Amino acid sequence: MEFDYTKEQYLMQGSVSRFFQEVAGPAAARGCYAEGAQFAHSIAPRLAAQGVLGAAATPELGGSQLTFLDFALIFEAAGQMLLPYPLMENYVATDLLMRFGSEEQKAWYLPRLAGGEILASVAWGSPARPWSGEGVQALLSEGSLRLHGRRTFIPFATVADVLVVPIQSKSIAGTLVGLVDAHQPGVEVMPLKSLDGSYPLDLVELRDVELKPEAQIWPGEPVWDWACQVGRTALALEALGAAERIFAQTLDYVKVREQFGYPVGRFQAVKHAAADDYLLLESARVASRYAAWCVSEDRPEAGLYSALAKAYASDMARRVTGDAIQLHGGTGFTWDGDAHLYFKRAWRIASQLGTAPEMRELMAQLVIDGRTA
Amino acid sequence: MEFDYTKEQYLMQGSVSRFFQEVAGPAAARGCYAEGAQFAHSIAPRLAAQGVLGAAATPELGGSQLTFLDFALIFEAAGQMLLPYPLMENYVATDLLMRFGSEEQKAWYLPRLAGGEILASVAWGSPARPWSGEGVQALLSEGSLRLHGRRTFIPFATVADVLVVPIQSKSIAGTLVGLVDAHQPGVEVMPLKSLDGSYPLDLVELRDVELKPEAQIWPGEPVWDWACQVGRTALALEALGAAERIFAQTLDYVKVREQFGYPVGRFQAVKHAAADDYLLLESARVASRYAAWCVSEDRPEAGLYSALAKAYASDMARRVTGDAIQLHGGTGFTWDGDAHLYFKRAWRIASQLGTAPEMRELMAQLVIDGRTA
Amino acid sequence: MDIAFGKEQEDFRDRTRQFLQAVLPPGWGTSRHPYPQTAKEEEELGMWWERTLWEHGYAGLSWPQNYGGQGLTWLEQVIFSEECARVNAPVGVNGLGKGLLGPTLLVEGTEAQKRRFIPPLLAGEEIWCQGYSEPNAGSDLASLTTRAERVGEEWVVTGQKIWTSYAHLADWCFVLARTDASAPKHRGITFLLVPMHQAGVKVEPLRQLTGEAHFNSVTFDGARTALENVVGQVNDGWRVANTILSFERGTWIVGRHAQYMREMDALLQAARDLPGTGGSAAQDSYFRQRLMALWSEIEVLRFHGYQVITQLQTKSQLGPEASMLKLYYSEMHKRFGELAMEVLGSHMPFSEGLESVGAGLLHRAFLGSRAETIFAGTSEIQRNVIAERVLGLPKDDRH
Amino acid sequence: MDIAFGKEQEDFRDRTRQFLQAVLPPGWGTSRHPYPQTAKEEEELGMWWERTLWEHGYAGLSWPQNYGGQGLTWLEQVIFSEECARVNAPVGVNGLGKGLLGPTLLVEGTEAQKRRFIPPLLAGEEIWCQGYSEPNAGSDLASLTTRAERVGEEWVVTGQKIWTSYAHLADWCFVLARTDASAPKHRGITFLLVPMHQAGVKVEPLRQLTGEAHFNSVTFDGARTALENVVGQVNDGWRVANTILSFERGTWIVGRHAQYMREMDALLQAARDLPGTGGSAAQDSYFRQRLMALWSEIEVLRFHGYQVITQLQTKSQLGPEASMLKLYYSEMHKRFGELAMEVLGSHMPFSEGLESVGAGLLHRAFLGSRAETIFAGTSEIQRNVIAERVLGLPKDDRH
Secondary structure, eight states: OBOSOOHHHHHHHHHHHHHHHHHOSHHHHHHHHHHOTHHHHHHHHHHHHHTOTTTTSOGGGTSOOOOHHHHHHHHHHHHHTTOOSOHHHHHHHHHHHHHHOOHHHHHHHHHHHHTTSSOEEEOOBOSSSTTSSTTEEEEEETTEEEEEEEEEEEETGGGOSEEEEEEEETTTTEEEEEEEETTSTTEEEEEOEESOTTSOEEEEEEEEEEEOGGGEESSHHHHHHHHHHHHHHHHHHHHHHHHHHHHHHHHHHHHHOEETTEEGGGSHHHHHHHHHHHHHHHHHHHHHHHHHHHHHTTOTTHHHHHHHHHHHHHHHHHHHHHHHHHHTGGGGGBSSSSHHHHHHHHHHHHHTTSOHHHHHHHHHHHHTSOOOO | OBOSOOHHHHHHHHHHHHHHHHHOSHHHHHHHHHHOTHHHHHHHHHHHHHTOTTTTSOGGGTSOOOOHHHHHHHHHHHHHTTOOSOHHHHHHHHHHHHHHOOHHHHHHHHHHHHHTSSOEEEOOBOSSSTTSSOSEEEEEETTEEEEEEEEEEEETGGGOSEEEEEEEETTTTEEEEEEEETTSTTEEEEEOEESOTTSOEEEEEEEEEEEOGGGEESSHHHHHHHHHHHHHHHHHHHHHHHHHHHHHHHHHHHHHOEETTEEGGGSHHHHHHHHHHHHHHHHHHHHHHHHHHHHHTTOTTHHHHHHHHHHHHHHHHHHHHHHHHHHTGGGGGBSSSSHHHHHHHHHHHHHTTSOHHHHHHHHHHHHTSOOOO | OBOOOOHHHHHHHHHHHHHHHHHSOTTTTSTTSOOOOSHHHHHHHHHHHHHHHHHTTOSSTTSOGGGTOOOOOHHHHHHHHHHHHHTTOOOOSOHHIIIIIHHHHHHHSOHHHHHHHHHHHHTTSSOEEEEOOBTTBSSSGGGOOOEEEEETTEEEEEEEEOOOTTTTTOSEEEEEEESOTTSOTTSSEEEEEEESSSTTEEEEEEOBTTSOOOEEEEEEEEEEEETTOEESSTTBHHHHHHSOOTHHHHHHHHHHHHHHHHHHHHHHHHHHHSBOSSSBGGGOHHHHHHHHHHHHHHHHHHHHHHHHHHHHHHSSSOOTHHHHHHHHHHHHHHHHHHHHHHHHGGGTTEEESTTOSGGGHHHHHHHHHHHHTTTTSOHHHHHHHIIIIISOOOOOTTO | OBOOOOHHHHHHHHHHHHHHHHHSOTTTTSTTSOOOOSHHHHHHHHHHHHHHHHHTTOSSTTSOGGGTOOOOOHHHHHHHHHHHHHTTOOOOSOHHIIIIIHHHHHHHSOHHHHHHHHHHHHHTSSOEEEEOOBTTBSSSGGGOOOEEEEETTEEEEEEEEOOOTTTTTOSEEEEEEESOTTSOTTSSEEEEEEESSSTTEEEEEEOBTTSOOOEEEEEEEEEEEETTOEESSTTBHHHHHTSOOTHHHHHHHHHHHHHHHHHHHHHHHHHHHSBOSSSBGGGOHHHHHHHHHHHHHHHHHHHHHHHHHHHHHHSSSOOTHHHHHHHHHHHHHHHHHHHHHHHHGGGTTEEESTTOSGGGHHHHHHHHHHHHTTTTSOHHHHHHHIIIIISOOOOOTTO
């Protein structure tokens, strides 16, 4: 019985954390608010050099063959430092290729993903229903698949080179996952004004876009389900990281900020808010750890517990980051304070890949209705 | 613009309050827990003498022709003193007869209801769905109506003389309200072990019970809707009274109970809980006042705002009485402390005549779906 | 109990509606209207609104006519506030002048001060900002350190004030400054009126988390004002500032209700358009419950408003009830903003542009409401006030 | 990370399951079983359970064999606790003896005390109760006033203790008594073992809001105990009592999870049977959301349990984490009880008889849980402990 990360995993987190403090952090996040998604490009080479890109790939393909558990603490660190780069999408694309891709696909994509030469994103959202596979249809035309439709909620799509897109095909009666070249004709990226400016989300319209066989992964359904589970768990870990970081800053602040002749942290209202937040944080920590274990070990209950962790951690992070604004007082309401950056990130994460109510509905179908995962 | 009770209404509340302190209060409530519904009989003559029974009736019929607004503060006082008597049911029966009854019905029932000679209850609940009119069917047999079915959630049914029962009749395709003699053959009262022992609720089974024409009120639907609105508003007021009373006791307690060398009321956690509870209390006060005005003035929005008041006040009362247990510490968990009597009363009220979610669903049908009341 | 205004007031309401319809552009108040997008546009609109109100006789409704007011009662002010909120009328830039400085002057000012300052304030010719908070004096305002010294026939003011809304537009600032450093902290503070257009005043914008910059930091570095620009007595400024003119707050409540209900209507419309778990969010019982719980809370604010109006007819001002109302609406509005974002679901991050729901109104409520539980007394402070002054719990000597 | 017990432990789990199945009556653990209805029946069952555990070698699983224990590890204790909760095994009457006094003696007791007291404790031959709380010393336990004076070769104890569970059954009481009135309040307290069967001890039942009377008030009026019945040093009782044997709490957590999940299963079944707004409560999205939120919280308790087990393998005890877990489960269980009652809806008041749902299990959780946030340190105290000892916020010298 060992419900904890290993010493090596913590050590790696420590070194990546220090690195993220240099390339990311609140100042970088503000930079991304100002510059937009382009910012991700500027830090990609350093991320690659540090070895955090393409991590799931084997060493021959440029990666370091890290399991999800190995990488879990890195997601947490990315959350702590508001990393303005689609790291989760990079991990998902990489691991997806490792697990489901052809040898040719691996050989072409993985070294480039690991080297930061190309930027991958995942077309998570359907305009009609979040995270469902709907929205893009593939039509068979003269022997080749042509894509039509739109997906939304795509991180950093304006600077992405390849988009992982779930595709439905009535003509072939199946679902596939496509690796869509974002620079192809017919791919139109529409930037959206997004609340969390350090992690822009965009809309992509596909108009008669060719999808060559070498960019197809069949069958798509298990791949997409798997991607959602991995994505949700990674988001839970990022939410945890974001919340714990601003919580720590808040503790530091209330220890020194004085009002009425005492540090405000001496007042019971502040103490009790902090204690409640801490409890939520530590609970989200074990929830996301358990989900990470399920996902990493390919447990059948990974769907259930990734949903639990996503819902729990995003509820927690919204509350804790909101309290951080309140406990920072007026400073918390300023742009120059860090609290709002974390607050907006927590809310963005909460809205992504299924909201907390959607996650709980998914759980209810398994737990209450007894549907099988 | 005068959103307040009149000075006369407050004066009457004051005198009835003092009277309730004598006949009711926590000690009497404990008596009712021990003795059961019978307790209500023992205080009926004094209630009648004080003039709180049959209040809606005209003076010739033994009442004092009080409007609902006149009586609203009396319901509040009844809540404060945990009155172990179905006062709300007495008021509903009386006012129902005044509004919808025949002259004969008024002449027979009202003086007896006002004099406390007979005890009236209302068969509020349907086993299948709370507060709906379903459960009892009337069959036409040899020219007379025979009742079959069961109702539940009937306060003090074991000692009631007359039961106001909503009745559906497929054979005559309509709904009526019956004044069922509880001592008639075929009426079987089954006492239930109820959490709020100071306000027992029972189940009644009707097996081929004759309902003579003079005990019928047609058409029943508007009568039953009206009764539910009045009942809900009265319950909101009782919940308000119960909560404000134990809240006041709690304030007194935390001002004197010392721990760590100070009255516990000096600690911010206690202060803030008290402030939040106070806010809820005062909000429930204005919500139930507004509903009382709507009901008393027969406003078309009475359905909406009686539901609002019922939901808001019962949510408030459950929270405030629960906090009272917590703030009383160990004492709050004892039988001899008063807090649990109020807590159980608040929860019983919340479950009666539609729970808070049911009330909000009713509101949603009006506000969101735009159905008309 | 009689929940209605008198005929005179209802006539005033009709006239106000006509006025608002006449002066506001067509389509104003609907979600499709092109509202100002930048802070500058908003301020220009706010300036125009101040002048428009003045020109049409809606400035200082309850203020005495001899200082330029309309000589009506606060009932008209309540109605005006409600009607403005109902149509989402612009927000003027002189809110602190009208809400705080004016009423303070009317009670505490000298005849000369009233004649000098109130007419241009109402006319929108002189804009006011408030110099109370400091970087180290927020909730604990009385520990402020900005000081004023008498030098000849002038006061010389030095120190930094923050959270001063519209300071960059303001002509005057009403400032709390320490004039006797040796006195206990609540004594020795003086209420001063300081002109903004002078060398010793530096205004720097403070950008808020909403991205806008309505607040400023104001640095007084030897700023000067004439000796007579003291309101009340020297060293008595704490009392002057706390002359609770909270009936102003009472009149605002009704307006707040109208504003929140307008936001709720937008949210209900969004819920009808957006998906829930099966069907629209408006059909989803989870959201129906939460929407109706909040709808109830907004309505309860209306009832609180009636209560306040009723009280003000006999008492002339609110006491600590003001803390209760502030706590109520600010915490509720914060929850409203959160619920709105939950209803938006995956659309939540898109505050503008293609995917925006409700023309950004809900996002403004969501972000803006975070300030309401902090400024003008945090929720924590309001709870202390309620517990100690209303409920009589033992005071903690530390505040 | 490896979330599994070793083979040895899993074998122990199998044996435990077989044992439980063998000794418990058929149908035990299902909602249809006729469980004890009165306090007396419950106590008799509890006494039987103590003896049964002893006879079958399940008493003192992790305690040394030379005092009658089984010499296993606390991992077996965790598993045993989990399996008992899973089948709703009876609750023994010597929980305080086993949970507090025994572990304290094992660390702080003399060899003679261990030999004298532990074997009969484990055998269920001597029942223990705890004399800590007093009417005026609840959360502020250190202000206790019960005093013990040395008279010849005995201690003479005078004072009143409350909330002493099972005192009416107990043979011995472990008492905190003041032995030096002049010392600061945390000093001058001694940890004494006092026999209950003597003239100077009066036990009166304290009825709880559940209607049951498991608690008592115990009055010591010149009660006597031998000089050697001091645990640790005289005047060092505060430290002895706070020798946090909180790994005991760690082992309980897993059992609590199993108990709460059993209650949750009963609630889910009730939700399938009871109406919501359209369809059953289990189909109503409002209740689905709330049920899954609480289901999640119960599962999170399981994860916390894993975390504790992992920590205990390297550290031998828990620090202030115990406060965190206590706050977590008590507040959660209270919310669970409330949710359960909301799901019952109009059936809520019927805790027994015809209309009762879930055989009263949910009502017991609802009412019983109100104690959990009060006793053994209120939630307010736990939050203080977390804030000060875990988060390092400045101490308030008042507690």
